[in-house]
Amino acid sequence: MIATTTVSSNTTAPSVSINPPTQTVCQSANLTAEGATTYQWSTGDTTATISATASGSYSVTGTTSNGCSDTASARVTINQPVTITSQFQSLTTVCGTNTSGQFSVSATGTGPLTLQFFRDDELLDQLTNYSGSTVSYTQQLTRSANYQFVIISACNSVTTTLAPITVNPLPPAPSLVTQSGQPYPAGVSSLTVSQNTGDVVLVVLGCQDGTINWNGGSNSTLAVSTVNLGTQSFTATCTSNSTGCTSPVATATVTVVAPTLKVLSRDPDNGQLNNNTIKPYLLLQNEGTTPIPYSTITLRYWLTTENTIPLVFQKNYVAIGQNNLNLRYVPISPTRQGATGYIEYSFSGGAGSLAPNGDSGPLEIQVNKQDYSSFFQGDDYSYSNTSSFTLNPRITAYQNGMIFYGQEPSGTGSARVLREESGSGLSVKVLGNPIVGQAVEVEVSGVSGQAVQLKLTDLQGKTLRRQSIDEAGTIERVSLPLDNTHGMILLDVSTATQRQNIKLVRP
Numbered sequence: 087m088i089a090t091t092t093v094s095s096n097t098t099a100p101s102v103s104i105n106p107p108t109q110t111v112c113q114s115a116n117l118t119a120e121g122a123t124t125y126q127w128s129t130g131d132t133t134a135t136i137s138a139t140a141s142g143s144y145s146v147t148g149t150t151s152n153g154c155s156d157t158a159s160a161r162v163t164i165n166q167p168v169t170i171t172s173q174f175q176s177l178t179t180v181c182g183t184n185t186s187g188q189f190s191v192s193a194t195g196t197g198p199l200t201l202q203f204f205r206d207d208e209l210l211d212q213l214t215n216y217s218g219s220t221v222s223y224t225q226q227l228t229r230s231a232n233y234q235f236v237i238i239s240a241c242n243s244v245t246t247t248l249a250p251i252t253v254n255p256l257p258p259a260p261s262l263v264t265q266s267g268q269p270y271p272a273g274v275s276s277l278t279v280s281q282n283t284g285d286v287v288l289v290v291l292g293c294q295d296g297t298i299n300w301n302g303g304s305n306s307t308l309a310v311s312t313v314n315l316g317t318q319s320f321t322a323t324c325t326s327n328s329t330g331c332t333s334p335v336a337t338a339t340v341t342v343v344a345p346t347l348k349v350l351s352r353d354p355d356n357g358q359l360n361n362n363t364i365k366p367y368l369l370l371q372n373e374g375t376t377p378i379p380y381s382t383i384t385l386r387y388w389l390t391t392e393n394t395i396p397l398v399f400q401k402n403y404v405a406i407g408q409n410n411l412n413l414r415y416v417p418i419s420p421t422r423q424g425a426t427g428y429i430e431y432s433f434s435g436g437a438g439s440l441a442p443n444g445d446s447g448p449l450e451i452q453v454n455k456q457d458y459s460s461f462f463q464g465d466d467y468s469y470s471n472t473s474s475f476t477l478n479p480r481i482t483a484y485q486n487g488m489i490f491y492g493q494e495p496s497g498t499g500s501a502r503v504l505r506e507e508s509g510s511g512l513s514v515k516v517l518g519n520p521i522v523g524q525a526v527e528v529e530v531s532g533v534s535g536q537a538v539q540l541k542l543t544d545l546q547g548k549t550l551r552r553q554s555i556d557e558a559g560t561i562e563r564v565s566l567p568l569d570n571t572h573g574m575i576l577l578d579v580s581t582a583t584q585r586q587n588i589k590l591v592r593p
Contacts, residue, residue, distance in 0.1 A: 102148035112241035122148025168195030181331030269489035293324035346374030357547025380437035405447020410437035424467030
């Protein structure tokens with residue numbers, strides 16, 4: 087008889103698990119194995135609970151008392167706290183609220199980050215899901231403040247404060263304008279003026295507690311020559327002595343154009359310099375393309391009256407009508423070279439307009455003193471010994487008060503002259519006066535490259551000697567023989583735009 091053995095199993099295989107199966111933490115994670123009696127971790131640990139200190143996959147095999155086993159695994163992610171590794175700012179002191187400052191920050195850390203950029207307590211910018219690379223900013227610095235970065239992670243936040251930034255205000259731009267007291271509008275930054283009408287004086291105003299920086303150097307005024315045609319531009323700024331900040335730029339332009347209104351004169355007395363009546367006969371020309379109303383024009387004939395006796399005017403012939411011409415004498419103080427005042431010619435509205443490419447016809451007047459004492463015309467700035475009408479740039483013409491032709495006689499002033507032509511103005515030096523010897527020795531300077539005319543006359547206007555220089559050097563020395571002439575002699579030295587009269591005495 088065969089024996090039969092029956093085998094039965096009542097052992098159940100374990101179900102091992104790890105709690106929690108996944109975990110994201112900042113420093114370390116506790117993993118607990120469940121469902122068995124003993125455990126063997128992939129880390130070598132044999133306890134039910136272990137501490138996971140690194141990101142990765144962890145596994146455990148659990149065995150029951152009957153020897154059955156099961157394996158489970160878990161995933162752990164450990165984020166590193168954020169750390170700022172570098173920071174940068176471009177400026178700590180700036181000038182002006184429109185200046186841009188540059189900032190950047192670099193940080194390390196795992197997990198999504200949030201970066202915030204503050205000005206004092208004001209949040210200026212925020213980036214979310216920031217990856218930890220370098221982030222740069224450019225911000226308008228509108229006021230003095232502290233700037234800082236705040237970087238926030240799931241594990242921590244870090245704040246870094248940059249150096250305080252001081253924003254200094256810019257000083258206001260100075261005023262770069264034409265000077266008052268000149269024959270053109272004052273206080274303007276853009277001026278159009280006729281050629282050879284004298285220097286235009288620019289002045290810088292409004293730079294208190296600061297230093298001027300401009301074409302004029304350290305001076306507050308600059309005299310701009312009107313010799314050459316074209317536009318000249320000038321700039322000026324003001325730098326604060328306390329903050330070192332520089333203002334916005336002020337600009338000015340002077341445009342020199344060819345004159346359209348011109349004045350001619352003639353002397354009907356054939357050069358007689360000592361008379362009790364003078365006759366400044368004038369003629370106006372309009373070389374432009376538009377008519378010029380006579381009522382907008384004034385003329386000035388500059389002269390010395392030798393005393394304060396009132397003047398009497400007579401109109402001999404006025405082509406546009408005697409009632410349309412007005413005359414008066416205007417004394418000036420201080421006096422100028424060759425002028426104690428001027429005769430002003432002005433016109434009424436009934437004179438109409440000076441036609442394009444036309445002329446006024448003669449304006450023939452005569453002037454005497456109330457006591458009929460003599461004039462001496464030899465030192466009069468506007469006097470010209472010409473028998474026919476000839477251009478005379480020493481008679482000045484104005485339209486609506488602005489000089490249009492000629493150059494006023496020089497007066498007092500200390501403005502530095504900016505000249506594009508060679509030299510700095512006609513200078514005549516007589517080497518010995520009273521004159522000893524047979525000739526007058528003269529030094530001429532300041533008109534390098536220009537043609538110069540020298541003339542000696544007696545008091546009756548008779549020419550004694552002439553000499554010309556076609557192209558003057560830096561200094562020209564000229565000897566003018568006197569022959570047998572004695573007494574008072576007049577020396578006239580002139581260029582196209584300048585003239586000097588000097589009285590000489592030869593005993």
